Structures are given as C-alpha cells and as structure tokens.
Amino acid sequence: MIVKDFKPVLFDGAYVKGGWTLENYEKKGGYQAARKVLAMPRDPATNNIPAMIEEVKKSNLRGRGGAGFPTGMKWSFVDYKSKKNRYLAVNCDESEPGTCKDRVVVTYNPHMLIEGILICMHTCGIENGYVYIRGEFCVEFQHLVNAMAEAYKAGYLGKNVFGSGHTFHVTPHRGAGAYICGEETGLLSSLEGDRGYPKVKPPFPAVEGAWRSPTVVNNVQTLSSLPGIVNMGAEAWSKIGPERNSGSMVYCVSGHVNKPGLYEMPMHVTLKELIEEVCGGISDGLKAKAIIPGGSSMPVLRVDGKGYKASNGKDLTDDYNIRMDYDTLKNANTLLGSAAVIVMHEKTCMVSALYNLVRFYHHESCGQCTPCREGSGWLEKLVGRIYRGKGKPGDLETLLSVAGQMSGTTICLLADSVAMPVGAFVTKFREEFEHYVQHGKSMIADPIKL
Numbered sequence: 149m150i151v152k153d154f155k156p157v158l159f160d161g162a163y164v165k166g167g168w169t170l171e172n173y174e175k176k177g178g179y180q181a182a183r184k185v186l187a188m189p190r191d192p193a194t195n196n197i198p199a200m201i202e203e204v205k206k207s208n209l210r211g212r213g214g215a216g217f218p219t220g221m222k223w224s225f226v227d228y229k230s231k232k233n234r235y236l237a238v239n240c241d242e243s244e245p246g247t248c249k250d251r252v253v254v255t256y257n258p259h260m261l262i263e264g265i266l267i268c269m270h271t272c273g274i275e276n277g278y279v280y281i282r283g284e285f286c287v288e289f290q291h292l293v294n295a296m297a298e299a300y301k302a303g304y305l306g307k308n309v310f311g312s313g314h315t316f317h318v319t320p321h322r323g324a325g326a327y328i329c330g331e332e333t334g335l336l337s338s339l340e341g342d343r344g345y346p347k348v349k350p351p352f353p354a355v356e357g358a359w360r361s362p363t364v365v366n367n368v369q370t371l372s373s374l375p376g377i378v379n380m381g382a383e384a385w386s387k388i389g390p391e392r393n394s395g396s397m398v399y400c401v402s403g404h405v406n407k408p409g410l411y412e413m414p415m416h417v418t419l420k421e422l423i424e425e426v427c428g429g430i431s432d433g434l435k436a437k438a439i440i441p442g443g444s445s446m447p448v449l450r451v452d453g454k455g456y457k458a459s460n461g462k463d464l465t466d467d468y469n470i471r472m473d474y475d476t477l478k479n480a481n482t483l484l485g486s487a488a489v490i491v492m493h494e495k496t497c498m499v500s501a502l503y504n505l506v507r508f509y510h511h512e513s514c515g516q517c518t519p520c521r522e523g524s525g526w527l528e529k530l531v532g533r534i535y536r537g538k539g540k541p542g543d544l545e546t547l548l549s550v551a552g553q554m555s556g557t558t559i560c561l562l563a564d565s566v567a568m569p570v571g572a573f574v575t576k577f578r579e580e581f582e583h584y585v586q587h588g589k590s591m592i593a594d595p596i597k598l
C-alpha cells in the first residue's frame with residue numbers, strides 16, 4: 149500500500165538550492181523540538197532524562213544504520229553509573245554498496261541532524277559528540293561544517309544552549325575510505341586515531357566505547373528522525389507505517405529501474421509498488437529478476453520466488469509482493485538493512501553480480517579474523533574461477549561450505565555480510581551457477597555483466 153498523501157519528513161524541502169541554511173530550517177519550525185527537550189531537566193543521579201528515553205522507546209524508532217536495533221533501548225543500555233565522560237558517535241560512514249541516504253540528509257538537511265544530535269546528547273547526558281563522516285564525502289563534509297558553524301554562531305551548539313546551562317560540542321571527523329569504519333567498534337577505533345579494527349563485543353559501546361567510556365553510536369538518519377518524533381509525539385510517530393516498523397524509511401533504489409533515487413515513505417509499501425509505481429518500472433521494458441532489499445550484504449530476493457523457503461518453512465512464491473519492512477523481510481530470510489534496494493533485471497548474469505560483491509568484501513576485510521580474511525579470499529577466487537569459465541564440479545558445494553563456516557565466527561559482521569549474499573545467490577539461482585560451471589559461460593543470452 150502506497151500512502152499517497154505522505155509528506156516526507158527527512159527530505160522535506162530537500163533538493164532546494166540553499167534550503168540547507170539555518171534560516172530556512174528555522175522557518176520550517178526547526179530547533180523547536182530541541183528547545184523543548186533541552187528545557188527538560190536531567191535526573192541528577194544518572195545525568196540523563198529517563199522520560200525522553202521512554203518516549204523514544206514508545207516511538208518504536210529502530211536504528212537506520214542497518215541492524216534495525218531499537219534506539220530507545222540502546223540509549224537505556226548506556227552505563228549511566230560510570231563516572232567517565234559519555235560520548236556520541238554519529239555514523240556517517242555510509243559505505244554499504246547501494247546506500248546513499250545519509251549523504252543527502254547531511255547535504256540538504258544538516259540542521260535536522262544537528263537538532264537530532266542535540267536531542268540525543270541532552271537525553272543521554274553527553275557533552276561531546278563526533279560525526280564520523282566518510283572520507284570521500286567532500287561536498288557533504290563542507291555542508292556539515294557550514295551548518296555546524298551556523299549552529300555555533302547562533303548559540304545552538306557550545307555553552308549554555310537555549311539557556312539550559314548545558315554544553316554541547318560536536319566535532320566532525322573524516323574517515324579515510326575504509327568500509328569497515330562503518331562498523332561501530334571499527335569506527336570508534338578509527339576515531340581514537342588507531343587502525344579501524346573492530347573489537348569483540350561485549351562490551352558494547354554503550355558500556356565501553358570511545359576512550360573506553362560509555363558511547364552512543366547512532367546512524368545519521370536515526371538521529372535526524374528525532375525532531376520529528378518530538379514534534380509529532382511518540383505515539384503519533386509510532387503509527388506511521390506497520391506495527392513495530394514505525395516512521396518513514398528512505399529507500400535508496402538503484403540498478404535497472406527507470407527512475408532510480410531516494411524515496412521516503414512509510415514501510416507499508418511492497419517491493420512491487422516501489423519498483424513499478426514509484427520507480428517507473430524496470431528499465432528497457434524488461435522483467436525484474438533479482439532484488440537485494442537492504443544493501444549488498446543482505447540476502448537477495450528472487451522475484452519469481454522460486455527455489456527457497458521462508459523461515460517458517462513455507463515456500464515463497466511471490467517475493468515481488470513482499471512488504472518492505474523489517475519484520476516481513478526477516479521472515480523471508482533476508483533483511484531491510486539500510487533499505488538500499490538494488491534491482492537486477494532478467495538480463496543480469498548472477499555469477500557476474502556475485503563476483504562483483506565478493507571482490508568488494510574481500511577487499512574491505514580488515515584481516516583480523518582468519519575466517520573472514522581467508523574465507524572472503526577463497527570466495528573471491530572460487531566465484532572468479534567460475535566467472536572465467538574455469539569452474540569445477542563441486543565448486544558450488546565448496547562455496548556454500550566456506551560461506552557457512554564464516555558466519556558467526558568472527559569479531560564483526562563483515563564476514564556474515566559476504567557469507568549471506570553468497571548463500572542466497574547460489575541457493576536461489578542455483579541453475580545459473582550450475583550452467584556456468586558446466587558450460588563455462590552464462591545461461592543468459594547476451595547477459596549484462598556487472
């Protein structure tokens with residue numbers, strides 16, 4: 149179901165040249181939510197605002213960085229008893245292939261992010277925050293820095309913000325092009341000036357994060373959703389979208405569609421509606437074949453639904469009509485992730501598409517864990533061998549076995565991020581892989597290779 153009259157929140161006024169200034173943001177009611185929250189006193193014992201944490205819990209906001217973890221619950225896990233300073237790390241690394249929403253928020257609506265940061269920092273009793281921004285984001289970085297300068301000048305960052313008596317400092321920190329620095333503990337290692345190596349969890353950052361102090365790590369879109377929650381009220385916000393899948397989602401649609409782009413809407417929408425109605429259908433008049441629903445690390449969906457089962461054991465026959473929310477996709481053995489929808493039409497060679505993916509993940513493995521470092525290399529070699537027409541009988545079993553041994557055995561989830569697509573591609577499009585192994589070429593006539 150497409151909610152036709154839905155008014156975008158994050159992208160309200162986006163793409164309007166100059167729309168990103170403080171003046172324009174305030175004309176639309178900007179910073180009213182932060183003023184309201186900063187007027188709330190913190191609990192002296194814990195230096196936080198339990199009522200606001202409850203409010204965020206009530207809104208059902210789930211983290212937009214990929215895992216969909218409930219934000220209010222994450223904030224309640226912060227070690228408020230610790231005597232150490234607390235920190236906020238804003239995740240603007242956005243490196244998952246297909247994902248391109250945070251950069252647009254930072255470019256076109258940076259004050260909404262800063263307002264969300266203020267709400268989070270005051271609620272969790274934090275004085276210092278960092279925006280870890282992907283190194284390649286040059287224009288985005290400039291917009292962020294300009295917006296922060298405006299906020300400091302207006303007294304919306306710095307000392308005694310809105311007369312609250314509290315200080316809020318935010319520092320931008322540029323990454324250097326490593327995908328792994330989007331993983332929260334890798335991000336924190338990099339922020340501290342070390343190599344961006346992820347760390348074993350627990351302890352989670354909420355207990356021991358930056359400089360071994362309690363740290364909230366949230367995605368740009370997650371934090372930018374907070375002003376809307378405060379303005380609208382958690383109850384009303386929670387009612388946008390299906391139950392437990394609240395708020396608007398920004399679908400980043402790329403690949404073989406007529407109108408690729410970013411589309412903000414409630415999560416009622418089905419995949420078919422998103423592709424056919426919102427994105428103008430599949431390009432070149434062809435049919436959809438495979439769609440990755442949530443960024444390249446999420447298991448691919450087979451549009452005709454053949455060849456695999458849902459987690460309840462039932463055959464899925466119509467994946468195209470699947471609802472694009474966290475819970476529905478999880479039940480279909482995939483994930484909404486960062487809502488980066490990568491569309492492949494019938495002329496796509498799935499072997500070539502997978503080869504593209506495994507090369508990326510092998511290159512980005514930080515190398516700390518043997519199953520990830522070696523496993524991703526083996527996967528690249530095996531898929532590459534098949535792709536070059538030199539596949540051998542048994543290669544598909546070896547692929548699945550290697551992928552199976554990588555999941556759940558490593559420090560961070562990058563290993564799963566490559567194992568999951570391999571498992572899904574080979575299982576759901578097995579006939580294409582078998583044909584390639586047997587004949588040394590794609591079964592698709594005149595395929596598009598990626």
Ligand SMILES: Cc1cc2nc3c(=O)[nH]c(=O)nc-3n(C[C@H](O)[C@H](O)[C@H](O)COP(=O)(O)O)c2cc1C
Pocket residue numbers: 210211212213214215216217219222239240241242243244327328329330331332333365366367368370371560561562565
């Ligand atoms: C390999 C890997 C890469 C990640 N990359 C990003 C990223 O680019 N941006 C992001 O927000 N989260 C990324 N995450 C998720 C973060 O670890 C973390 O869960 C997220 O920033 C938490 O914010 P949220 O609760 O607001 O979603 C990544 C996770 C993994 C395992």
Ligand code: SF4
Pocket residue numbers: 328345346512513514515516517518520521558559560561562563
């Ligand atoms: S799983 Fe891979 S990326 Fe993550 S810590 Fe281990 S080697 Fe590094």
